[in-house]
Amino acid sequence: MIRLLFTIIAGVLLGGVVHLVSVLALPRIATQDAYSRLTPITKLNAVTVLQPAEPSNTLMPYLDPAFATAVCRYDLSGGPIKLTVPVSQAYTSVSFYTRSEVAYYAINDRSAGKKVIELDLMTEAQHNELPEDEEVTSADRLIIDSPSTTGLIVLKALAPEPGLMPQAQATLAASKCNVQVDQPQPKQAEAPIPAPVPAPRGRR
Amino acid sequence: MRLLFITLLALLLASAVGLGLTWTTTTRGTELGTLTIGAWTARPRTGTADIDPYSRATITRNGELPIGTGDGVAFTANADDRKKALDGRCDVLVSGVTPPARFWTLTLYDTKGHLVANTLERYGFTSQELVRGADGGFEIRIASRSRAGNWLPTGGIERYTLMMRLYDTPVGVATRTKRDAPMPAIATVGCP
Numbered sequence: 549m550i551r552l553l554f555t556i557i558a559g560v561l562l563g564g565v566v567h568l569v570s571v572l573a574l575p576r577i578a579t580q581d582a583y584s585r586l587t588p589i590t591k592l593n594a595v596t597v598l599q600p601a602e603p604s605n606t607l608m609p610y611l612d613p614a615f616a617t618a619v620c621r622y623d624l625s626g627g628p629i630k631l632t633v634p635v636s637q638a639y640t641s642v643s644f645y646t647r648s649e650v651a652y653y654a655i656n657d658r659s660a661g662k663k664v665i666e667l668d669l670m671t672e673a674q675h676n677e678l679p680e681d682e683e684v685t686s687a688d689r690l691i692i693d694s695p696s697t698t699g700l701i702v703l704k705a706l707a708p709e710p711g712l713m714p715q716a717q718a719t720l721a722a723s724k725c726n727v728q729v730d731q732p733q734p735k736q737a738e739a740p741i742p743a744p745v746p747a748p749r750g751r752r
Numbered sequence: 753m754r755l756l757f758i759t760l761l762a763l764l765l766a767s768a769v770g771l772g773l774t775w776t777t778t779t780r781g782t783e784l785g786t787l788t789i790g791a792w793t794a795r796p797r798t799g800t801a802d803i804d805p806y807s808r809a810t811i812t813r814n815g816e817l818p819i820g821t822g823d824g825v826a827f828t829a830n831a832d833d834r835k836k837a838l839d840g841r842c843d844v845l846v847s848g849v850t851p852p853a854r855f856w857t858l859t860l861y862d863t864k865g866h867l868v869a870n871t872l873e874r875y876g877f878t879s880q881e882l883v884r885g886a887d888g889g890f891e892i893r894i895a896s897r898s899r900a901g902n903w904l905p906t907g908g909i910e911r912y913t914l915m916m917r918l919y920d921t922p923v924g925v926a927t928r929t930k931r932d933a934p935m936p937a938i939a940t941v942g943c944p
Contacts, residue, residue, distance in 0.1 A: 555758045559765025566770025571777070574809035581812040601867060601875070608815050609865025610826075612917060613875040614857045638880070639855050639919055643820035649811050652801045654820025656920050658854070695801070702817060706855055706919070708880035710873070 575648040582608055582649050583621070583700060590621045593629065595703065595725045597717055614708070616716035620701040620725035624694060628670035628728045631701060635663050636719040639706040642667065646696040653692055660690075668728070669694055669701070701725060778810045787927055789935045791835075792827040792916065796925045799825065814865065824853070824919035830911075832938040838914065840868075840906030842943040844894040846914070851933040853921035855879050858892060860904055861913045868912065870905040877902060890936075914938070 575581070585607055590596040597618040601611035611617065622629050633642055635657040642665055643654040657665060668691045670678075675693050703723055705716035784804045785797040798807045799821040811818055819826050831837050838844060850856055859876030862868055867875045882890045883902055893899040896908040906912060916935070923933045 551758060555762045556765065559762040560769055562762065562766030563769025563773070566766050567773040570771060570774040571805050571809045574774070574778070575812040578812035580815050582815050582817045585815050603867045603869035603875075606866050608817065610816055610861060610915065612857055612859060613867060614859075614878045641820075641823040641919070643817075643823050645817060648808070649817060650801055650803055650808065651799045651818050651820040654799065654822030656823055658920055659822065700817070704823070706878070708855070708878050 582645075583647055583698075586619055586621060586700065590619050592621055592623055593626075593725060593727050595620050595720070595723050597721050600713060600717075612704075615704045615706055616713060616720050618703040618720040618723065620703070621698075622669065622694075622701060622725070623698045624669065624671050624674065625697055626727050628668055628674050629725060630728050631665070631667045631669060631723070631725050633665040633703055633723040634719055635660070635665060636705040636716050638708045638712070638716075640665065640719070641704050643702045643704070644669070644692060644694065645700040645702065646694070647698045648696075649700075650695075652695055655690075666690065667692055671697060774809070777806050778813050781810060782806045787933075789827070789930050789933055791829045791831055791833050791938045792935045793829070794825050794827045794923075796821065796825050796923075796927065799823070800925065816865070819917060821924055824917055824921055825923050827916045827918075827935060829914045829916075829938055832940045834940070836940055838894075838912050838938075839940070839943065840909040840912050841896055843899070843941045845939045845941050846892040846894065846936050847890065847939075848936040849889070849934045850879070850916075850936060851918055851921060851923045853879075853918035853923070855919045856921075857917050857919075858904070859915045859917070860894065860906065861915060862909055863911050863913060865913070868905075868907040868909055870907050872905055874903075874905060877904065 595618050597616065599605050600616065601613040633640060639657065641654060641656040643651055645651055655665065666689065668689055670691065670693065672693045675691060703720050705719050707713040707716040784806055785795055787794045787796060795807055797803055798811065798818040832844060846858065856879045857876055860868060877892060884890045890902065892902045892904055894904045894906055896906050927933050
């Protein structure tokens with residue numbers, strides 16, 4: 549009898565350990581997480597505008613149907629990424645997630661303070677390698693350190709009324725998410741600037 | 753033989769208890785870091801890098817992307833102010849004031865987080881498209897049959913979840929009380 553009681557206590561205690569280990573391991577072993585769901589339908593280091601949230605679209609739960617959503621699945625092993633998002637009429641935001649969906653940074657159009665949200669995403673090592681004088685001359689550039697080499701950038705534009713959804717999606721389709729090559733000067737000059745973007749205002 | 757049996761029993765019990773607890777906590781959620789205002793619950797920390805392990809497990813299991821803190825905050829409600837579970841066959845009234853935010857959206861989901869089909873193709877409201885009273889207040893009627901004013905159809909499903917997302921808002925990790933974030937009231941006003 550005592551032996552059975554001992555077995556039950558040992559089982560429950562071990563169960564606690566199993567519980568803690570499984571909770572901590574879940575983000576690593578989950579196969580149906582957002583990153584895995586988005587992998588087949590998104591391109592690497594490029595912006596993909598997602599289908600609007602509808603009852604038939606069960607890609608991810610709890611998507612906001614009032615928003616146009618686009619995803620840039622990134623891999624920084626080839627170099628830092630330059631992200632350019634034109635700001636839509638109502639509200640635009642950019643959120644950064646690690647490979648295991650930790651939201652480590654998010655910014656909206658107002659905190660960016662310009663008509664275009666421009667960001668450089670790099671790993672900490674790449675940030676440290678950056679020549680110092682370059683950082684001074686390009687004080688306008690917002691540099692974000694990614695805790696993981698791969699991850700997701702989610703771009704969202706609000707359509708305050710259903711009729712404005714095509715416009716919000718067009719804004720996101722004009723955004724760019726490219727790997728910066730080592731000699732970026734000629735490349736960047738060539739890159740077409742999205743048409744509806746006026747010159748950045750002085751206010752920051 | 754006896755020892756083997758007892759060891760197996762202990763291990764079996766351990767995996768049942770452990771995985772069962774994990775399943776329950778990631779399905780129902782935990783009280784860790786929650787902010788409850790009236791019928792609404794938010795977990796502002798899930799949008800930051802110091803998200804708790806339980807929320808992380810829930811998010812990866814369900815395939816969600818939590819809303820980042822610099823973007824906004826999401827409040828959910830499964831029951832009305834009197835703790836009665838939200839029923840799609842009843843008339844539910846969401847009314848009152850909202851916390852300061854540049855925009856907000858109210859969306860109706862089924863219990864799995866998917867939108868509910870309806871002929872109107874209306875799944876929620878944004879703060880911009882609401883019909884408001886003269887004092888700026890609003891009333892949203894959630895019902896299966898059409899209603900005057902701001903009608904949000906339920907499709908007649910039994911249980912649903914309301915999600916109110918505030919975008920570009922001071923509400924967040926530091927918010928504690930109703931005074932900082934006055935959420936709208938939810939009341940069941942009639943059941944067939």
